Amino acid sequence: xxxxxxxxxxxxxxxxxxxxxxxxxxxxxxxxxxxxxxxxxxxxxxxxxxxxxxxxxxxxxxxxxxxxxxxxxxxxxxxxxxxxxxxxxxxxxxxxxxxxxxxxxxxxxxxxxxxxxxxxxxxxxxxxxxxxxxxxxxxxxxxxxxxxxxxxxxxxxxxxxxxxxxxxxxxxxxxxxxxxxxxxxxxxxxxxxxxxxxxxxxxxxxxxxxxxxxxxxxxxxxxxxxxxxxxxxxxxxxxxxxxxxxxxxxxxxxxxxxxxxxxxxxxxxxxxxxxxxxxxxxxxxxxxxxxxxxx
Amino acid sequence: xxxxxxxxxxxxxxxxxxxxxxxxxxxxxxxxxxxxxxxxxxxxxxxxxxxxxxxxxxxxxxxxxxxxxxxxxxxxxxxxxxxxxxxxxxxxxxxxxxxxxxxxxxxxxxxxxxxxxxxxxxxxxxxxxxxxxxxxxxxxxxxxxxxxxxxxxxxxxxxxxxxxxxxxxxxxxxxxxxxxxxxxxxxxxxxxxxxxxxxxxxxxxxxxxxxxxxxxxxxxxxxxxxxxxxxxxxxxxxxxxxxxxxxxxxxxxxxxxxxxxxxxxxxxxxxxxxxxxxxxxxxxxxxxxxxxxxxxxxxxxxxxxxxxxxxxxxxxxxxx
Numbered sequence: 001x002x003x004x005x006x007x008x009x010x011x012x013x014x015x016x017x018x019x020x021x022x023x024x025x026x027x028x029x030x031x032x033x034x035x036x037x038x039x040x041x042x043x044x045x046x047x048x049x050x051x052x053x054x055x056x057x058x059x060x061x062x063x064x065x066x067x068x069x070x071x072x073x074x075x076x077x078x079x080x081x082x083x084x085x086x087x088x089x090x091x092x093x094x095x096x097x098x099x100x101x102x103x104x105x106x107x108x109x110x111x112x113x114x115x116x117x118x119x120x121x122x123x124x125x126x127x128x129x130x131x132x133x134x135x136x137x138x139x140x141x142x143x144x145x146x147x148x149x150x151x152x153x154x155x156x157x158x159x160x161x162x163x164x165x166x167x168x169x170x171x172x173x174x175x176x177x178x179x180x181x182x183x184x185x186x187x188x189x190x191x192x193x194x195x196x197x198x199x200x201x202x203x204x205x206x207x208x209x210x211x212x213x214x215x216x217x218x219x220x221x222x223x224x225x226x227x228x229x230x231x232x233x234x235x236x237x238x239x240x241x242x243x244x245x246x247x248x249x250x251x252x253x254x255x256x257x258x259x260x261x262x263x264x265x266x267x268x269x270x271x272x273x274x275x276x277x278x279x280x281x282x283x284x285x286x287x288x289x290x291x292x293x294x295x
Numbered sequence: 296x297x298x299x300x301x302x303x304x305x306x307x308x309x310x311x312x313x314x315x316x317x318x319x320x321x322x323x324x325x326x327x328x329x330x331x332x333x334x335x336x337x338x339x340x341x342x343x344x345x346x347x348x349x350x351x352x353x354x355x356x357x358x359x360x361x362x363x364x365x366x367x368x369x370x371x372x373x374x375x376x377x378x379x380x381x382x383x384x385x386x387x388x389x390x391x392x393x394x395x396x397x398x399x400x401x402x403x404x405x406x407x408x409x410x411x412x413x414x415x416x417x418x419x420x421x422x423x424x425x426x427x428x429x430x431x432x433x434x435x436x437x438x439x440x441x442x443x444x445x446x447x448x449x450x451x452x453x454x455x456x457x458x459x460x461x462x463x464x465x466x467x468x469x470x471x472x473x474x475x476x477x478x479x480x481x482x483x484x485x486x487x488x489x490x491x492x493x494x495x496x497x498x499x500x501x502x503x504x505x506x507x508x509x510x511x512x513x514x515x516x517x518x519x520x521x522x523x524x525x526x527x528x529x530x531x532x533x534x535x536x537x538x539x540x541x542x543x544x545x546x547x548x549x550x551x552x553x554x555x556x557x558x559x560x561x562x563x564x565x566x567x568x569x570x571x572x573x574x575x576x577x578x579x580x581x582x583x584x585x586x587x588x589x590x591x592x593x594x595x596x597x598x599x600x601x602x603x604x605x606x607x608x609x610x611x612x613x614x615x
Contacts, residue, residue, distance in 0.1 A: 027375070031405070048393050118389075123383075124385065127353050127383035128379075
C-alpha cells in the first residue's frame with residue numbers, strides 16, 4: 001500500500017519501435033480467407049454503421065419469417081391442431097420469399113464487388129499475393145455464402161418444421177436425403193445468382209447502377225421471356241431460361257416436386273441455370289482480366 | 296589462397312528493355328532500370344510511365360517486351376511470391392470511408408500473410424510509427440489527406456516487406472505535411488531497413504530523401520545512379536567564393552572564353568575537369584584568397600532539364 005511519503009510510481013511509455021516479422025506467413029490461403037471474411041462482413045453490414053445493416057438484415061429476416069412462423073405454429077400449437085396445418089413444400093416455399101431474394105441478390109453482388117473498385121481497394125488487393133482469379137474466387141465464395149443465407153437457411157428451417165410435425169422425411173436416411181436436396185438446391189441457386197450478380201457488378205463501379213441493372217435483368221428479362229413465349233407460341237419449356245422462373249422450378253424438380261411450369265424439365269432447368277452461371281462468370285472474369293489496375 | 300572478391304549486391308529491381316503498350320498508347324519504351332538498396336526516387340513528369348512501371352514490378356501486368364527482376368524474382372512468373380515481399384501504396388486517396396484505420400491496416404497485413412493476431416498487433420504498432428496512434432480507430436472517411444497518406448504508408452509496411460513502392464506519397468499534402476511524410480519515408484528506408492522506391496514528379500522531394508534516383512522520360516530511363524553521382528556530373532563546373540575583389544578573376548576567366556555567372560557571393564564557373572584547373576591556376580596567379588572551392592553539384596532539376604526533358608508521354612517508335 002502506498003503512503004503519502006512513498007514516491008509516486010513511475011509510468012513509462014515503451015516505444016516498441018518498428019519490429020521485423022520472422023514468423024510464419026499464411027500466403028495465398030490467408031489472403032483468400034481475409035478477403036472472404038471481409039466481404040461477408042461488408043455484405044451483411046457487420047462492423048459498419050447501423051444504416052449499412054438495415055437492408056441486408058431486413059432481406060435475410062424477411063426470407064426467414066415464413067419459415068419461423070411455420071416452425072412456431074407447429075411447435076406451439078397442440079398436436080391435433082398442428083397436424084391440420086398444411087406446410088408448403090420445399091419448392092413451394094421460395095415464392096413466399098421471392099421478392100426478398102431478388103432484392104438481396106441485387107444488393108449483395110454490387111456491395112461485394114463494386115466497392116473495391118470504387119474505393120481503390122482493388123489495387124491494394126491485387127498488390128497482395130492474390131491473383132485476379134484468386135481474388136474473384138474469394139469474392140464469389142463470399143457472395144455465395146451470403147446468398148446461401150436466404151437460399152439454404154429457410155428451407156432448412158422448414159425441414160425442422162416438417163420433422164417436428166411428423167410429416168417430414170422418415171428415418172435418418174430420409175432426413176439426410178432431404179437435407180442433401182435442400183443444401184444442393186440452395187447451393188445451385190446461390191452459385192447461379194452469385195455468377196449473375198458478379199457478372200453485372202463487374203461492368204460498373206457504381207453500386208446503385210449495378211443494383212438497378214440487376215433488378216432490371218432479373219425482373220424485366222423474365223417478363224420479356226414470358227411475353228415472348230406467349231406471343232410467338234414458343235415452347236413453355238423455354239421458361240427454364242428465365243432468371244426467376246427457371247431457378248425456382250429447378251428447386252421444385254430437385255425436390256422431386258411437380259414444377260409450377262410442367263413443361264420445364266430437370267435437364268432444361270439445369271441447362272438454363274448452367275448457361276446463366278457460365279455467362280455471368282465469363283463476363284466477370286474477362287472484365288477483370290482486362291482491368292488496368294495501375295496505369 | 297586469396298580471398299574471393301565480394302559479389303556485387305543484387306539489385307533490388309532490374310529491368311531490361313521493358314516495353315508496355317496500353318492499346319495504342321506507349322507507356323514504357325525500352326526502360327532499363329536498376330535500383331539498389333536504400334531509398335530510390337523514381338522521377339518523371341506525369342505520363343512518363345512511373346505508375347505503369349510499378350504495376351509491372353508488382354506483376355499486375357505483363358510487359359510486351361523485356362525482362363523484369365524484383366528481389367531476384369520474375370514478377371510475371373512469380374507474382375504472388377514477389378507481392379508477398381513487397382508493400383505498395385497507390386497514388387489515389389480514395390480508401391474505404393467507413394472502415395477504421397486499424398481495421399484497414401490489419402486487413403492488409405492479413406492479405407500479405409500475417410496471422411490474424413499478429414496483424415492486429417502490428418497494425419496498431421505501425422500506425423503509432425506513422426504518427427496515427429490516437430487516430431487509429433477513426434474511420435478513414437473522416438481523415439484528412441495527410442492522415443490518409445500516412446495510413447497508406449502504414450498499410451504498405453505493416454507486413455514487414457523487403458521493398459515498398461510508394462506512388463506519389465506526398466500528393467495533396469501541404470508543405471508541413473510533406474516534410475513530415477518525407478521524414479517518415481526516410482525512417483522507413485534507413486531505420487526500418489526496408490528498401491523504398493518513391494515515385495514523384497517533384498525533384499526537390501527526391502533530392503531530400505533519396506539515396507539514388509532513376510529519371511524516366513517518355514517511357515525510357517534517361518539518367519540513373521546514386522544521387523551524388525547524378526549531382527556531381529563531370530560537366531557540372533566549379534563553384535567558389537573569394538575574399539578579395541573578384542573583378543580581376545572574372546576578367547581572367549572570361550579571357551579564356553569560359554562562361555561564369557555570379558549569384559550573391561558565389562561564383563559559378565562552367566565547364567568540365569578543365570574548369571577546375573583553370574580556376575585554381577587563376578586564383579594562384581591573382582593571389583586571391585578563397586573561402587570556398589568545390590565541384591559544382593547540380594540540382595536534380597538541372598539534371599532533368601539538361602537532358603532536354605519536356606513532356607512525359609512516350610512516342611511510338613521510341614523503342615527502336
